[in-house]
Amino acid sequence: SLVAGVIIALFLVPAYSEMWPFLDIRLSFDQNINFYLFLIGVLTFTGVIAGSYPAFYVTSFEPASILKGTSKFGGVNKMTNVLLTLQFSISLIAIILGVVFYQNAIYQKELDYGYDLKGAISVYFDDIDSYKSYENVVRSNPQILSFAGSEYQIDRGYRNDPIKNADKEYDADILHIGDNFFETMDFKLLDGRGFRKDSETDMKESVIVSQEMVRVFGWEEPLGQKLIWMDTVPLYVVGVMQDAYTDGLWAPISPLMLRYVPEEDYHYLTIKASSADLIKINEYLESEWKTMFPDKMYTGQFMDEELSEASLVNANVLKMFGFLGVIATFMSVIGLFSIVSLNILKRMKEVGVRKVLGASVGHLMTILNKNFIIILLIASVIGSILSYMMAGAFMEMIWTYHVDPGVMSFASSILLLLVIAMATISIKVYKAATASPTETIRTE
Incomplete structure (x- = not known):
């Protein structure tokens, strides 16, 4: 059994290692003497435990009763x-x-999840000039269904700050988004309205909040509620969206707040395509990136x-x-x-x-x-x-x-x-x- 177990392990250990991309487990028999000591210990322990009960059981019988045939086996x-x-x-x-x-x-x-990451690719930029020039490449590809810019991203880069309302204060995830981002990521608006394109008022003081934020503040009428951000910035709720699992399923949902920012603040470009074309689109984006920015590593990432x-x-x-x-x-x-x-x-x-x-x-x-x-x-x-x-x-x-x-x-x-x-x-x-x-x- 021990030999059979070791032989089976020769196949199972590499198979287990291949199941996880971040693991590289190797079974070595010539680099660790403790492994052989472990095998000997397992063999000895198992043999003693397995053999103890029948040994004590058999030796408990009286010889006379065995010879007379009165003992039952x-x-x-x-x-x-x-x-x-x-x-x-x-x-x-x-x-x-x-x-x-x-x-x-x-x-x-x-x-x-409150949004749709399927078919989405996120690309990061250090400056707005690179963003604008690359956006023209994206715009020219007919297989790209939609795209949008943002300062932060759902799966990386959003900030978390305390938000006040009346006498209550809670930490909230804050996502700064641009035109068409709400629609590109398929957020669900439950009440109120979205951001108006190029609206200075919306950029300055309007926010869309999640159901979780409505729950934690206990609002019965969330629209028009006044929030204070960073102790001095007044913000007003214009819309309520469905909860979004920004941390996947690993962590509890946090209150979420969306703000509308101008193009000058964009650092992320989110591209949406059909799942069937996603690999080709990513190859296209990477190829164009290397042509436009040969000295920079491609920052595209599948959002799912x-x-x-x-x-x-x-x-x-x-x-x-x-x-x-x-x-x-x-x-x-x-x-x-x-x-x-x-x-x-x-x-x-x-x-x-x-x-x-x-x-x-x-x-x-x-x-x-x-x-x-x-x-x-x-x-x-x-x-x-x-x-x-x-x-x-x-x-x-x-x-x-x-x-x-x-x-x-x-x-x-x-x-x-x-x-x-x-x-x-x-x-x-x-x-x-x-x-x-x-x-x-x-x-x-």
């Missing part, structure tokens, strides 16, 4: 039942966690990388728990099959006598399966409770916003495990229940 005892229950509990935990993370991946994929990272975490965790679930279930099924076989051998004469007395095949299968059904039910309860606690803990460790485990997650997982277990033992049990009573009773 074999079959299924309490320790066997406990270990089998533990095995199936672990299997169920892995299966349930895999199902929950699969549901979470669907939930996060379909979640409305944050979403892709969340999808990567979901997918990889799902793979790990899926793999663990398959292995744990396989090991549990092997143990179950072995124990069922031993139990049937022990009770073959009982089965033969019951058949002679008129017991049906269904009744015999119920008798033989009863103990294992109880084990599976206990394992289902233990596995469900532990997996519920673990799923919540894992989710909260990774994300602020995630799916909560539902009843169907547990019901489908338990049903799957029960089907696998019953399919494993049903043939063996059915064969024993339909065996000829003449042969089973005559067998010594």
